[in-house]
Amino acid sequence: MSRVKRLFENIKSDGAVFISSYPNVFYYSGFSSADAYLLITARERYIITDSRYFVQAKLECPDFELVDIKKGWEYVFGLIKEDTIYFEENNISYGMYSMLTGKVYAKEFIPAQADINLPRQKKDKHELEIIKEAEKIGDMAFSHILDIIKVGMSEREVAFEIESYMRKSGATGLSFDTIAASGVRSSMPHGVASDKLIAKGDLLTLDFGCVYNGYCSDMTRTVVIGEPDSKQKEIYELVLKAQTEAIGAIYEGVLCADVDKVARGIITDAGYGENFGHALGHSVGIQIHENPNFSPKSTDVLQSGNVLSVEPGVYIDGWGGVRIEDLIAVSDGEIINLTTSPKEHIAI
Ligand SMILES: [Mn+2]
Incomplete structure (x- = not known):
C-alpha cells in the first residue's frame, strides 16, 4: 500500500x-x-x-x-x-x-x-535495507577508531575521526552530535565531545550515528583506556547483561514496556536503578528519535517493521558511566540485530 x-x-x-x-x-x-x-x-x-x-x-x-x-x-x-x-x-x-x-x-x-x-513506524523492506547499511557504516567507523584512540588525544579529535570516516564511507551527515565522553564525563549520558584529553584508566563512551540515504544509524560502545579496574568491570558486565537479556526478550508482539522492564529489573536488582535515568530505547528512521519507544510508560506493541535501539546505561556522578547500544529490527517475526560491533569488554 x-x-x-x-x-x-x-x-x-x-x-x-x-x-x-x-x-x-x-x-x-x-x-x-x-x-x-x-x-x-x-x-x-x-x-x-x-x-x-x-x-x-x-x-x-x-x-x-x-x-x-x-x-x-x-x-x-x-x-x-x-x-x-x-x-x-x-x-x-x-x-x-x-x-x-x-x-x-x-x-x-x-x-x-x-x-x-x-x-x-513500520519500515518497509527498502527502508530496513537502508538502515542496515547506515548501521554498517557505524560499525566500520567503530572498528576504525579502535586502532586510532590513544592517550592524549582529545575527545573532539576522536569524534572528528569517527565522523570523517563515516562521511568517507557514504554518509551524508550525522544523526546527532557525536558523543565522546571520557573519564568522569562519561557519567553524562549525552556528553558531546569536548577538548578533554583521553587519559589512561578512562572509560570512554562513544555514541554516534550517520545519515545514509535519508535514514539514521545509532550505536554506542564504551571502552576502557588500559586495563579496567574491578568497578569498571562490574558496571560494564551489569550493563552488558541488561542489554543482552533485554534483546533476548524482544519478539514481534511484545509490549515495549516489558522489554524496558527486563533491563531495568537487572540494573535495579544490582542497586543501580537510580543510575539508569533514561528509557531503554527509541525508534530510529528518518529521524534519530521516533516512536515507539522501549520505555516504562509505553503502551505500544512491537510490530514488524519497527527499528529500535536497546541502550541501557549506568551513570555515576563523579565516577563515570557505561552505555551499550545496538539497533534491533523486527521483520516478519524475525529479530535482527543490525549492530555487529563486539561488546566483550574492550580495553584499548
Ligand atoms: Mn540512541
Whole structure:
C-alpha cells in the first residue's frame, strides 16, 4: 500500500493533509531537502517550494505537482476543494499557524501529528535495507577508531575521526552530535565531545550515528583506556547483561514496556536503578528519535517493521558511566540485530 494511502487510512476522513516537517515531506514525497511543504488530498498531490528547488522537486517527486511558493498560501489552499485540513501541530510556527487560520478562513485546521507520523513506524523492506547499511557504516567507523584512540588525544579529535570516516564511507551527515565522553564525563549520558584529553584508566563512551540515504544509524560502545579496574568491570558486565537479556526478550508482539522492564529489573536488582535515568530505547528512521519507544510508560506493541535501539546505561556522578547500544529490527517475526560491533569488554 502506498504511503499516502496509509496516511489517509489513519486519518479516516476526506480532508486534505498539509505537511510542514522535513521528515514527513521526505517520507511522503521523496523530496530530500528542507524548505518544502506538501498538500495532499485523496486525488491531488502538491509540493510547494521555491525556485532553488524546482529541478530537484521535479526529479525526486514525479507524482507531485509543483507549486511555486511565491504564489502565496491563499492560492495554494485555493487549489483544493476540501475544507478540512489536517496538519502537523508540532511542526508549524505560531506565525504560520496564525497566518493560515487567519487568511484561509474557509478552511478548518485539525491537528493530526500522530496520525501523520504513524506510517513511519513500520519500515518497509527498502527502508530496513537502508538502515542496515547506515548501521554498517557505524560499525566500520567503530572498528576504525579502535586502532586510532590513544592517550592524549582529545575527545573532539576522536569524534572528528569517527565522523570523517563515516562521511568517507557514504554518509551524508550525522544523526546527532557525536558523543565522546571520557573519564568522569562519561557519567553524562549525552556528553558531546569536548577538548578533554583521553587519559589512561578512562572509560570512554562513544555514541554516534550517520545519515545514509535519508535514514539514521545509532550505536554506542564504551571502552576502557588500559586495563579496567574491578568497578569498571562490574558496571560494564551489569550493563552488558541488561542489554543482552533485554534483546533476548524482544519478539514481534511484545509490549515495549516489558522489554524496558527486563533491563531495568537487572540494573535495579544490582542497586543501580537510580543510575539508569533514561528509557531503554527509541525508534530510529528518518529521524534519530521516533516512536515507539522501549520505555516504562509505553503502551505500544512491537510490530514488524519497527527499528529500535536497546541502550541501557549506568551513570555515576563523579565516577563515570557505561552505555551499550545496538539497533534491533523486527521483520516478519524475525529479530535482527543490525549492530555487529563486539561488546566483550574492550580495553584499548
Ligand atoms: Mn540512541
